[in-house]
Amino acid sequence: MPAVPPSADASSALTPPSFWRRAGRRTALLLAVVAAVAGLLVWAIPSPPTQLTIATGFKGGAYEHFGQRYAQALAASKVRATLRPTQGTLENLALLSRADHPVQAAFVQGGVGDAAAYPGLVSLGRVNRQVLWIFQRPGLQLQRLQDLAGLRLALGPSGSGTRMLAERLLSLYDLDDQRTRLLPLAGDEAAQALVDGRVDVVFMAFAADAPVVQRLLHRPDIALMSVPQAEAISRRLPFLERVTLPQGVVDLARSLPKQDIELLSTSNAVLVHEDLHEDLVQELVEVLRREHGQPSWLDRPGEFPKASDPEYPMSGAALRYYRQGPSLLQRLLPYWLTAHAERLLALLAASAALLPLLSQGPRLYRWYLRERMRGLYKRLRGLEAQLDALPGPAAQQTLRQELDALHRAVRLLQVPIRHSDLFFELLHGIQLVRRRLDELGVAAHPAAASNSR
Secondary structure, eight states, rough: OOOOOOOOHHHHHOHHHHHHHHHHHHHHHHHHHHHHHHHHHHHHHHOOEEEEEOOOOOEEEEEEEEEEEHHHHHTTTTTTEEEESSSHHHHHHHHHHHTTTTTOOOOOOOOOOOOTTTTTTEEEEEEEEEEEEEEEEEETOOOOOGGGGSSEEOSSSTHHHHHHHHHHHHHHHOOTTTSSEEEOOHHHHHHHHHHTTSEEEEEEEEEETTTTHHHHOOOOOOOOOOOOTTTHHHSSSTTOOEEEEEESBTTTTTTBBBSOOOEEEEEEEEEEEEEEEOOHHHHHHHHHHHHSOOOOSSSTTOOOOOOOOSSSOOOOOHHHHHOOOHHHHHSSHHHHHHHHHHHHHHHHHHHHHHHHHHTHHHHHHHHHHHHHHHHHHHHHHHHHHHHHHOOHHHHHHHHHHHHHHHHHHHHHHHOOOGGGHHHHHHHHHHHHHHHHHHHHHHOOHHHHHHHHH
């Protein structure tokens, strides 16, 4: 007789619906655990931002120049940097301190603010030396700052760091807008006004390699003013220091400048919010190291950026990057992928740490069940001890009721099948005590027991 293939009904009978229900519950539990772990890792290791707004400065200034270089460098890491032009350091600090975070990073000139005035901001370090250049129009031969009285001075717009610096310097010589004419010109506009003769002197706080400074230094008709009392001024204004522009450093063939020139300088910092993502902070520090690590006329190799700031606290992530360099993941992976790799490693580390606990799980659960049953065993031992005192009929009835209650309590435990031995051991103990109780009743009334048979 040929074999009959099993029908669909027969095959479904081999896999009862309860199997699929259990499998579904286990799958749902696994997915819930994975989702919970993933959510925890996203919260603990958030993805770094891919957009950044940097407050720079006025058009044609050094901050705008640096911001453009930063934006190009960050674009290689898939970070879109938006540059926000401002009037300078004071506006940058105001924007960076706002609660709605219109900007996340800003250039700040030394000597304008500090952590007490602007809490919640941290520094990525001092990035370059900012020299106060004092250029004079053709025909002027000014030797001292006192000679600026009555002249037209381009100091930059109100609120800019350059103007604040220049005004504090001029105040040492009692030069103010009553004795001079202070104009809000800056950058390329101020340089052109100087060439055209519309201003007499221009103050510029730029790095030596700023394009506008280079153009003016190479013009034979524009003179750079020396500050003979630079050392004394730096004692009066400690955020300034005296620097020397050596003879011939601009152009050796033409010996520009013709002699050593004494200048004053401060330094620029890059500030960020203290809660800016650590990976983005370290990406910015790497950009600073690439953009400002080269020597210049006034800086030695490696002098900038500096992993210190006298006015603002340093970012912890920035300090770690300065001291230890990029991590292995940062060397091997692009910026946007680093956080995902960190999450994966954290998950693997957590799994490795939990494996010993998971292997002890059955033992721990068995211990937990025994602890739950310990109280029931204690009640059972107490009932057994009462039997040793040969209780009377009334007491025996009470013991029987207590045994029934104990039996119901055991049934309510819902012990899993894999731990049935604990369940049945306790039931067996109850049965033994119940049998002793029955034997005690038979011994007390043998005639009633024989009649019942």
